[in-house]
Amino acid sequence: MSEPGAPEPVYVRRFAPVEIGLHAALMVSFLGLSLTGLPLLMAQRPWASGVARLMGGYGVTGTLHRTFAVLMMATFAAHVGRILHRALVRKEAGLLWGPDSLVPQPRDLTEMLQHFRWFVGKGPRPRFGRFTYWEKFDYWAVFWGMGIIGGSGLLLWFPQFFARLLPGWAFNVAFVIHGEEALLAMVFIFTVHFFNGHLRPEKFPMDTVIFTGRLPLAEVREERPAEYERMLQRGELPGVGAPAPTRRERVRGYVVGTLAVLLGLTMVVLTLYALARY
Amino acid sequence: VPQEPGHATPLNALCVALLALGVLLLARGADAAEKPSDADCLICHGEATATRADGRPLGRDLPRFKDSVHGQLGASCVDCHVDLASAELPHPEKLAPAQCASCHPAAIEQYARSVHAGRAVRKGATCTGCHGVHDILPVKDPASPAYHLNVAATCGRCHADTAMMGARAGIPAAFTASIHGQALSRRGLVVAPNCATCHGNHDVREPSDRESKVHRANVPATCGTCHAGIRREYDGSVHAAAVRKGEMGAVCSDCHSAHDIRATVPAWRLGVVKECGACHEESARTYRDGFHGQASTLGYTRVALCADCHGSHGILPKEDPRSRVSAENRVATCARCHPGANARFAAFDPHADPHDRTRSKPVYYTAKLMNLLLVGVFSFFAIHTALWFPRSWQMRRRQDRGGREKEPESKDGKGESA
Numbered sequence: 206m207s208e209p210g211a212p213e214p215v216y217v218r219r220f221a222p223v224e225i226g227l228h229a230a231l232m233v234s235f236l237g238l239s240l241t242g243l244p245l246l247m248a249q250r251p252w253a254s255g256v257a258r259l260m261g262g263y264g265v266t267g268t269l270h271r272t273f274a275v276l277m278m279a280t281f282a283a284h285v286g287r288i289l290h291r292a293l294v295r296k297e298a299g300l301l302w303g304p305d306s307l308v309p310q311p312r313d314l315t316e317m318l319q320h321f322r323w324f325v326g327k328g329p330r331p332r333f334g335r336f337t338y339w340e341k342f343d344y345w346a347v348f349w350g351m352g353i354i355g356g357s358g359l360l361l362w363f364p365q366f367f368a369r370l371l372p373g374w375a376f377n378v379a380f381v382i383h384g385e386e387a388l389l390a391m392v393f394i395f396t397v398h399f400f401n402g403h404l405r406p407e408k409f410p411m412d413t414v415i416f417t418g419r420l421p422l423a424e425v426r427e428e429r430p431a432e433y434e435r436m437l438q439r440g441e442l443p444g445v446g447a448p449a450p451t452r453r454e455r456v457r458g459y460v461v462g463t464l465a466v467l468l469g470l471t472m473v474v475l476t477l478y479a480l481a482r483y
Numbered sequence: 484v485p486q487e488p489g490h491a492t493p494l495n496a497l498c499v500a501l502l503a504l505g506v507l508l509l510a511r512g513a514d515a516a517e518k519p520s521d522a523d524c525l526i527c528h529g530e531a532t533a534t535r536a537d538g539r540p541l542g543r544d545l546p547r548f549k550d551s552v553h554g555q556l557g558a559s560c561v562d563c564h565v566d567l568a569s570a571e572l573p574h575p576e577k578l579a580p581a582q583c584a585s586c587h588p589a590a591i592e593q594y595a596r597s598v599h600a601g602r603a604v605r606k607g608a609t610c611t612g613c614h615g616v617h618d619i620l621p622v623k624d625p626a627s628p629a630y631h632l633n634v635a636a637t638c639g640r641c642h643a644d645t646a647m648m649g650a651r652a653g654i655p656a657a658f659t660a661s662i663h664g665q666a667l668s669r670r671g672l673v674v675a676p677n678c679a680t681c682h683g684n685h686d687v688r689e690p691s692d693r694e695s696k697v698h699r700a701n702v703p704a705t706c707g708t709c710h711a712g713i714r715r716e717y718d719g720s721v722h723a724a725a726v727r728k729g730e731m732g733a734v735c736s737d738c739h740s741a742h743d744i745r746a747t748v749p750a751w752r753l754g755v756v757k758e759c760g761a762c763h764e765e766s767a768r769t770y771r772d773g774f775h776g777q778a779s780t781l782g783y784t785r786v787a788l789c790a791d792c793h794g795s796h797g798i799l800p801k802e803d804p805r806s807r808v809s810a811e812n813r814v815a816t817c818a819r820c821h822p823g824a825n826a827r828f829a830a831f832d833p834h835a836d837p838h839d840r841t842r843s844k845p846v847y848y849t850a851k852l853m854n855l856l857l858v859g860v861f862s863f864f865a866i867h868t869a870l871w872f873p874r875s876w877q878m879r880r881r882q883d884r885g886g887r888e889k890e891p892e893s894k895d896g897k898g899e900s901a
Contacts, residue, residue, distance in 0.1 A: 248780035249771060263783035324870035339867075346860075361774070364831070365823040373830025377846045380774060381837055385853035389860060397864045405871065406879035 215422040217436070218447040223287065225418050230280040231347070232465055237273035239391050239472055241266045246384050250479045274358055281351045304334045304435060309345070313338040334431035339401050350390045357383040392476060395469035403466060411466070413458030417450035518568040524560045527573060535576060547618035583610045593685035598692075613637055629684075632667055634677040635659065657743040674709075681705050697741070700726060702734040710735075716796040721803075731762065738795075749784035759789045769834035792816055792833065 220228070244253040244266065260266045291297045299305045315331075317338045322328035336344075357379035360367050364376055403411050414420040426433045450458075525545075527533050533541045548554045553563070561568040563581035584591040591610075594600055599608035611619075613629055620627035628637040639655035642648055658664045658678070666675030679687075681697055688695035696705045703723065707714030717723050717735070725732025738758045745751045756779060760767025770776040770789070778786040790798075792808055799806035807816045817824040817831075836842050837850030 245777045248777040254781050257781045263781045368828035374845045376831045377835040378849045381849045389857050405875040
């Protein structure tokens, strides 16, 4: 967005490469699970068997679903392992509380209420920090979703094993939960997360920070003033900056992100169309 | 009575009448003695160029009469065309129908009570319509239209005609494509059933007729004439018991269809769920909403269909200890596909209904809770997004106008061209 002749914008790092990788793995597995699970959930819709056939038939679709499930569980395990390592081994301060933590805190509630007031023009925009309340909601929704969907999915994958421990109705409950929670996750990610992250006018058509890991300092100053101040106080500015993402990196972010958004939106349209017909 | 003056008494009149009758009888006797021979008939009908008044040829199949079953037996024209035995030649164009009954009384008696009698006569389902006319052949002769392998085509001459049969005109094509039709037409099996095997031949009746071989109550016996082993199995089933009591109960054709009967290959078996569901609506719905139903709806065949758990021909209610889904047999039934299934595994309800609290409380409340969660989350974010959107739109316009360097609050509108 820089004008010709203007100085190159200063970039700061928001996500570590490993976090970019985890998001990418999550994105691929989530889209894959959605694409392979949706036909089963919406089996009675006319497009369902067509989509399943497109992926190589029901058997292949099921195998792909379990493959993506393994990828997602591995991603989840890697993430939790990394958090535990950071918290217990490296004893990182501020991981579980404070401005760098994703744990919901009182200020998130305050900021949310302030945000609503700003929506209706009754107050200033909240001075968001490193993580906003909707970003924390996204994080915990996915965290909870992976536990719930993954757990119920394992039950349905290995029923003979779990029948040694659980009553028969647990599989009925797992079946209901797996489908409903998956529906919640898909519609949430493909509408709310896409809007908050990429499709709302300020970010449209794509916020590439999750792909490049870096964002312009100006954006931090404007959208996350509390974080900007912390950087100033820590003396990180103006000396510390990250190299600007190359054009290639930005284009890759746009292409990958846009493809994911389009795929997700297609699925959410099919889902909402199917739900409207029930 | 002749009227002569002075003789007009009742006695005279009677004498004259008796005399006239005698003359008439004598005349008839003389005529009978001179009934036309086949050679007489062929004076006109033997000419290939001979035509009717309207130009249509006369009896094209007459030359084949001598090879017909009747010709071989030495029958003559007037044996069937009995009204010509006494007619003056050349006879009037319109003749009385040939009298098959004089030699084939049993067949005609059956035919007279059939659906074809009366209704279909003018359309062609008469003796000659199916058996041929002058060229009539024994049914055993492969050239006869009534030969076992030719019956379907013969019936199809009328029954495939949309003008005559309307929506039912598709039946012959469906039969031809069926396993029975293919056995006849492609494999040439004379043991495979044709139309007449199930419907009867001379005595074809409406399916609604209690006497019909294809009346619901008679279908198992009709199919069972060939499929005797299946019939024995079926006779012990809950369906057969219901049919015997005159209640609703599936017969062969409800699951297998009447004409379009297919080999029970996996793809066909998928479709049977629909047939079961025609009566067992609720069970079909709860099955469709469950995992087995979803997978089979997608076309996966290696998943439990109705018959895999409940059985097929010998199906029994779950209260019957011999039933495959009885408490005694359920684990073994699950284990057929899920080796290692135990009693808890088998307690899974394949027909769970999230809308039915009495069926399963955990499932009902889980579904309720999940719905609440979905409604809650999406209601909140619908409002959140709806309120945010116009504000975000404003921010974007400011960004585009003044670039990121501008203060968000500035409204000076400078830098439009940036």
